[in-house]
Amino acid sequence: MAAATLGIDIGASGIKGNLVDTANGAVVATRYRIDTPQPSKPEAVAEVVAQIVKHFEVSEPFGCTFPAVVKGGVTLSAANVDKSWIGTDAKKLFEAATGLEVSVINDADAAGVGEMAFGAGQGRRGVVVLLTLGSGIGSAVFVDGDLVPNTEFGHLELRGHSPVEDWAAASVKDDNDLSWSAWAKRVDRLLDHLEHIFSPDLFILGGGVSRKWDTWGKYLTSEVEIVPAALRNEAGIVGAAIVASRSILA
C-alpha cells in the first residue's frame, strides 16, 4: 500500500482525523476525534491538530479542512468558530504547531474534492454542486472536475432568511424539532434557487443527514439529478488528504 496521508476535518463541535490511502480514498485507520475547544481560539485548535498528528505518528505533509473562506492558507471568515480566526494564517499556525507542511482548505470544498475523486461525483463533468448539511451549510462547485473554491452558498439570503444556513441547516431541524418533510422543503427551496442560477448537472448532498437519505431525499423536487454523498462524514478527511497529497491548493 502507498504511504497513507493524514486528513483532519475541523468542525464547530469536533476535530476528526484519519489516515487515507489517496490512491483509492479508503480510510485506513480508526478515526480519532477530539471535541473542538470552546472558545475555538486559533492556538487552542492548533494544539488539538498537533495532538491528532502525534496520535497518528505522522511525519509527512498533511491536509486540514476549516469551516471558513480559506485563501492561501489564511482564514477569512468565521461563521461558526471564534471570530479571531478572521485574518489568521491557519497554514502557518498549524505548521508551527506540528513542524510539518500543511494544506488548509474550506471543509465543504474538501468534501467535494473527496466526492469527486472517489464518491458520488466520480467521473462527472459539467457543473456539480455539493452542499454539506450540518451545523451550517457548506458548498463546493466543480466545473468539469475543477473546483471553484469558497462559494459559501450557506451565506446566501433566501426568502428573507439571511444567512440561509440559519433556516435550512441540519442543526436547524434538530433545534426546532422540524419534521423531515418540513426541513427537506427548506433544502428544496435552496436547491431550486441554485438550480435557477447555475443550471447544474448534478447536486450532491452531504453531511451526517446523508445517512438518512431514504427518509428525506424523496421530498426534494428539483429537476436536476440529486444524489447523497457516498463518503458520508469521511468526505472532508478524504478530501483534505487528497489536497495534501496532490497539492491542489496552496
Ligand code: BGC
Ligand atoms: C461556513 C462555511 C462552511 C459551512 C459548513 C458555514 O457557516 O461559512 O465555510 O463550509 O459552514 O461547515
